[in-house]
Amino acid sequence: MNEPDDEWCGELFVSVAADGCAGIGSAWFNKEQLREFATALTAFPLSADNPVRLDGSLGGNDQTPPQTTIDLTLEPFDVRGAVRVTAKLESTVWQNADRELPKTVSTRFQVLTRKVVVQ
Structure with a gap:
């Protein structure tokens, strides 16, 4: 794992396994991006017009687009x-x-x- 550039960002690791298909990926995010993603996940139901995305x-x-x-x-x-999750992960290409x-x-x-109600 790489060290963050500063205290405001970090590397997020995602692993997925579904019906024999499995993988692990990672990407760097700042804290605010992850907070916004987590907050969007609390909506119930999720919006069909505006899916939650990270x-x-x-x-x-x-000359080269960024690698997702x-x-x-x-x-x-x-x-x-019920929620449908689409996960696409790719290993990092360095060169x-x-x-x-x-x-x-x-x-x-x-x-x-x-829906969970917190009191």
Whole structure:
């Protein structure tokens, strides 16, 4: 694991396993991005028009787009509040994707939810 540039950001690791499809990815986020993502997850039900998304990318320049290493999308699945999660993870490419052969995992699964009232 790499050390953060400052006290306001850190590397988030995501692992996923669903029906024989599994992978691990990581990306750097600042604290505010993660707070906004966590707050958006508390909505019940989630908005069909505005899915909750966390996207972590690195690198990129005028000739090369950034590499997305974590892409999570959570959206409504049914009228009872179940959530569909789409997870796309990719290993980091440091120099050349053709030589490094990045590993990619993409899967979708359902999460059963219920509204929790905190008093």
